[in-house]
Amino acid sequence: MRDGRALLNIALPQPDTVLSGPFWSGPVRVLRAAASGPSIRIEAVGLSDNQYYDRTLTADQFQSLVKEEQGGTFTFDADPRLFRLATEALRIHLAHAFDPQFAVSVSQVDPLPHQLDAVYKHLLPLPRIRFLLADDPGAGKTIMAGLLMRELIQRQDVRRILVLCPKALTDQWRREMWERFRERFTLLTGESISGAYGVNAWLENDRVVASLDLALQEHILPGLEQATWDLVVFDEAHKLAAYRFGPRGKIDKTKRYMLAEKLATRTKHLLLMTATPHKGDDENFRLLMALLDDKVFASLKGLRSALDQDQSPYFLRRMKEAMRHFDGRPIFLPRHVDTIGYPLDPHEQDLYDAVTHYVATGLEQAESNRNRNVGLALTILQRRLASSLYAITRSLGLEFGQTSARRC
Structure with a gap:
């Protein structure tokens, strides 16, 4: 009677349910299951050996020794609230496939036309982003970088992100990434790295903002060189300078440039941002672009060929005069430059x-x-x-x- 009463509270496994237990040599797929007095008769086929099994188990044996590995026929008897949460999670996970500007929809930003154009027309279509974003000051390059990060994260293309910028901009980066995109970045300083005894802070944190000059220090650089990244962003990238003296002269690389060279080989995506990409020295500019692809930009001829395209996969620069609101109004007031001469004594x-x-x-x-x-x-x-x-x-x-x- 005890087993019979227990059986009344047991849901029989449905056809195609996968079970495991000591009564079979491995997982089995249920063909039929029926109550047989105070016991359960289970007919099943082994998944690995395709052997037919016919076992009769007591209610206690079924409850304590049999484990359901995979459900069979749907019974629709689960908690509807949990089902709703699961479907909502799946909907959000796949939203980027149906919303072409998903990052805009889930972020606290009102992007301008030139920002959307940069992210969704020039950057995201690239299978491997190696890009110099060189818009005029005030164009909102940080917002563009944030939209790019949000899209790549949602598509599960990036997980580990490193932002290197001047020290004065580190707090601004952290604040904007959290307030606008709800992405929490860790600020690494000399104190936080030194205080992490026995731990490499560059490996432990997936979203990092740090000062470019901090990363150059001799006691900091070895730890950074051990880490790999999915996306590295250099803000104020014109500081990554290298010069050649004469047509065939030796190349003089700054420490910042050599750091960028190392990190370029340890990341899938690389984004350089600066408002002053060209200093009037074509070779200096070529060396900056060589951080993105040293083969394409191996010569000045290659530089001109890669950047002469209507839509270069490496470079984008827009001036303030070309930036407009959605209704066509200029974003910035017009600039008037005039050289005024005056007589000298x-x-x-x-x-x-x-x-x-x-x-x-x-x-x-x-x-x-x-x-x-x-x-x-x-x-x-x-x-x-x-x-x-x-x-x-x-x-x-x-x-x-x-x-x-x-x-x-």
């Missing part, structure tokens, strides 16, 4: 000519000696001259003092 003209001659002569000598620092210092003298007589007098005094000290 005779003594001012003499000083201007003398400084110009000194700078031109010094620049020529600096170029021949491949001393870029001297060339930069001389160029600054012209700015000081345009500032005031006092400024150029002070600068020339310091310059002559340093020159005399070097000669001694």
